[in-house]
Amino acid sequence: MELGLEHDTMLAAYLLEPQRRTYELTELAADAGIGLAEGAAAKGDDKEDDGQLSLGEEVEAGLDPAEEARLVAALAEDQAPRVIGLGLESLMREVELPLIAVLAAMEREGLRLDAKRLAEVGAGFGARIDQLETEIYELAGEEFTIGSPQQVGRILFEKLELSRKRRGKTGFSTDARVLQQIRDEHPIVEKIESWRELTKLKNTYLDSLPDLIDPGTGRVHTTFNQAATTTGRLSSTNPNLQNIPIRSDIGRPVRACFVAADGARLLSADYSQVELRVLAHVADEQVLKDVFHAGEDVHAATAAEVFEISPDEVDVGQRSKAKMVNFGIVYGLTGFGLADRLNIPRKEAEEFVARYLERFPAVRRFREEVVERAQEEGYVTTLMGRRRPIPELRSGNPNTRRLGERLAVNTVIQGTAADIIKVAMVRCWARLREEQMATRLVLQIHDELLFEGPPEEMDAALELVKHEMTHAYELDPPLEVDAGVGTDWLGAK
DNA sequence: CACTAGTGCAA
DNA sequence: TATTGCACTAGTG
Numbered sequence: 050m051e052l053g054l055e056h057d058t059m060l061a062a063y064l065l066e067p068q069r070r071t072y073e074l075t076e077l078a079a080d081a082g083i084g085l086a087e088g089a090a091a092k093g094d095d096k097e098d099d100g101q102l103s104l105g106e107e108v109e110a111g112l113d114p115a116e117e118a119r120l121v122a123a124l125a126e127d128q129a130p131r132v133i134g135l136g137l138e139s140l141m142r143e144v145e146l147p148l149i150a151v152l153a154a155m156e157r158e159g160l161r162l163d164a165k166r167l168a169e170v171g172a173g174f175g176a177r178i179d180q181l182e183t184e185i186y187e188l189a190g191e192e193f194t195i196g197s198p199q200q201v202g203r204i205l206f207e208k209l210e211l212s213r214k215r216r217g218k219t220g221f222s223t224d225a226r227v228l229q230q231i232r233d234e235h236p237i238v239e240k241i242e243s244w245r246e247l248t249k250l251k252n253t254y255l256d257s258l259p260d261l262i263d264p265g266t267g268r269v270h271t272t273f274n275q276a277a278t279t280t281g282r283l284s285s286t287n288p289n290l291q292n293i294p295i296r297s298d299i300g301r302p303v304r305a306c307f308v309a310a311d312g313a314r315l316l317s318a319d320y321s322q323v324e325l326r327v328l329a330h331v332a333d334e335q336v337l338k339d340v341f342h343a344g345e346d347v348h349a350a351t352a353a354e355v356f357e358i359s360p361d362e363v364d365v366g367q368r369s370k371a372k373m374v375n376f377g378i379v380y381g382l383t384g385f386g387l388a389d390r391l392n393i394p395r396k397e398a399e400e401f402v403a404r405y406l407e408r409f410p411a412v413r414r415f416r417e418e419v420v421e422r423a424q425e426e427g428y429v430t431t432l433m434g435r436r437r438p439i440p441e442l443r444s445g446n447p448n449t450r451r452l453g454e455r456l457a458v459n460t461v462i463q464g465t466a467a468d469i470i471k472v473a474m475v476r477c478w479a480r481l482r483e484e485q486m487a488t489r490l491v492l493q494i495h496d497e498l499l500f501e502g503p504p505e506e507m508d509a510a511l512e513l514v515k516h517e518m519t520h521a522y523e524l525d526p527p528l529e530v531d532a533g534v535g536t537d538w539l540g541a542k
Numbered sequence: 543c544a545c546t547a548g549t550g551c552a553a
Numbered sequence: 554t555a556t557t558g559c560a561c562t563a564g565t566g
Binding site: 287 | 555558
């Protein structure tokens, strides 16, 4: 979190143009019609390391502080009326600006990593990886670089002549879905799958995270980027703590390495089905609302609707398909995409989608209305007024236009969920402070907040957090929050 | 060292 | 031909 005078200006620019990832000083100044571009360029002509200097780097490159202050003030003068004119003032003043202090505090707080446990898990993975390598070379009849998709493709598709599925720019794909499809054709495939999973986890997490432990605090301190995404979500870097494994049995031990300080506890609180609740709300879909009001399992209920059976007749396969459909709806699915993921004929998948839209007619209307509006206005907005321009809808390329349709629908849902949790963060943080509690917010993972604090505070903290998150925004159906406490991140969930 | 492609982790 | 990110490795220039 680079704090400083420039941060508000950067945020304003981000709200005005969420498409643009970096706000290079001269570009901003030029947009604002401020004639400082030559001055800045003249002073800051050191070789850029990434081709696009950030404001902070530009200052380091030689802009003097007084000049920077004048520039930022001039930019603010330009941006403030634009922010207000676009109806973004309350989002700016009540959400994004207050969030800055919260994010800074979270980064400063950091999170403890159990380096010993990390090393133990890593050693176990390393032994298994060595064993798999030997077996893979044996089955291949030669040694090759297993980490090279190109060489894996050569072995599988040329030497062993296994079925070729999708192709990419350079050759046939060897990704996880392809390997899963040809698993039964040769014993080497399963071993490559395992090798990939283990090396992924070892390289990305087990071997890298220890280097990022701050020797001063003994904890890892991520950087949250408040202006990185097109939808309003946060992002996390160096390390990215928003993609720590949890889904697979192999990955879960990695998450267990994130622990509370000695004698402390972690509290994890996550929104239950927040995006589908947002969808039910914004689409005003009564059937979906009823499901949430009744506290039913939304995927099972969707399966019952789509397959026209009673909820207690839904089997695990049907529920899993309905779950894919629900995810897909949020992403703007097509019959083709669903067929690809469910591995079923396109016709059948299209029937699924059609059946879903019949059963949830307001969802269909919502999708149509959002797209229509986006075509007319050129942008979409979230519940709190955040906007994203959708230039893709004006493209001459039909594929790009269809992409625009999906972006329009998804941005309203994903962006609204992002608005909501940002409000919850600001409120949780303020309440914990008001109550003079020792519990601290340490991470945000899109629909989850992770806190750390003394065990004796956990009951109160859990109630406080649940309340603030649930009431961050009044939806119909209401928001629901699941929460748990543990000594490590896995155990808290 | 910078860059792209492929891959895969999360929500 | 389902959304948003970040980061790793191999390969190339």
